[in-house]
Amino acid sequence: MISSARLIARRRVIAASGAAAALALTLAACGSSSDSASMPGMDHSSKSSASSSSSASPSMGDMPGMDHMASGNGLSDSQDGYRLSSKDATLPSGKQAAYRFTVTGPDGKPLTDFALDQTKRMHFYAIRSDLTGFQHVHPTMAADGTWSADLSSLNPGSWRMFASLTPNTGTGKGKDFVLSRTVTVPGDAAKTPLPAPAASTQVDGYTVTVKGEPMAGMAHPLTVSIAKGGKPVTDLEPYLGTYAHLTAFHEGDAAFAHLHPTTKASGDHGGPDLSFHAELPTSGNWRLFLQFQTGGKLHTAAVTLRVG
Structure with missing residues (x-):
């Protein structure tokens, strides 16, 4: 039999241990509540998000790559009341064709007043679902707001x-x-496998090298270097107000991203290194299309970039 004195002492030890454990749990809860506000993937109330300062980390609803990001990756025909409409559901194979469309505003009327972006009022891209057949053209607009994009030969398949x-x-x-x-x-739409990620590619005798390791949803500098015959190229001519135009498409869904140049064009002596501001919203393989001009000729180089 355990004496009453020993039993009382044991109960005191158990009570003290329980109090310590409760205190530890309380402290841990306090610590986790302050940390979770900056942890991605946590569910925060709208009240706490609204009260956050402008310098605070963005909420899940503002993070690139989240569901609402579809309004910014080009995979929708409408955004904020603006809509792209077209009667062209099919285009012929193997020959030039014009894709006609209109852009209407929130009032439902065709939009006819556009600001210049890299010297053009409209940039138009056609890309096959397997990220081949890239075309970048500048359509013309009729007085009624109808645009016409003249495309070169298209291979059978689904295009965006x-x-x-x-x-x-x-x-x-x-x-x-x-x-x-x-x-x-x-037509017979044979899928072309996407080339593996690589640091460089060849086009028209030029070697185009991409330097940088962007992470999904994060702004990251990207450098493109151009060489020919092993020598740096320094005679790039301005194209669309800069020395190169860089567009990217995501493997699988063809999500769109335009990588903005940060190297200013000044005369016909650009290169060999060109800087870009890259912010690719999702991880995976992206197909990059770089367009640059020399001797009055436009070159288009394509390379696959892996984004972590």
């Missing part, structure tokens, strides 16, 4: 047509929009 624009009037004035629709080109 992107319109990159900036309204110069209305509620979306000064805001960049990328809207898109899909088009079918009838």
Whole structure:
């Protein structure tokens, strides 16, 4: 039998241990509540998000790569009341074709006033679902707001047509929009495997090298170097107001990203190194298309970049 004195002592030890454990749990809870506000993937109330300062980390709803990001990756025909419309659901295979479309504003009327972006009122891209057949053209607009994009020969398959624009009037004035629709080109659509990620590629005798390891959803500098015959190229000519134009598409869904140049063009002596601001929203393989000009000729180099 345990004596009453020993039993009382044992109960005191157990009580003290329980109090210590409760205190530890309380402290841990306090610590985790302050840490979780900066931890990605946590569910925070709208009240705490609204009260956060502008310098605080963005909430999940503001993070690139989240669900609402579809309005910025070009995979929708509408955004903020602006809509890309077209009667062209198919285009012919193996020959030149014109894709006709309109962009309407929140009032439902065709938009006709656009701001210049890299010297053009509209940049239009056509890309096949396997990220081949890239075309970048500058369509023309009729007085009624109907645009016509003249495309060269298209191979059979599913294509996505992107319109990159900036309204110069209305509620979306000064805001960049990328809207898109899909088009079918009838015929035997053989899929081409995406080339493996590589640091460099060849085009028209030029070697194009991409330097940088961007992470998904994070701003990251990217450098492109151009050489020919083993020598740095220094005779790049201005193209669309800069020395190179860089566009990227995501493998699998063809999400769009335009990498903005930070190297200013001044005369016909650009190169060999060109800097870009890269912010690719999702991880995976991205197909980069670099366009640059020398001797009055436009070159288009393509390389696959892996984003972690």
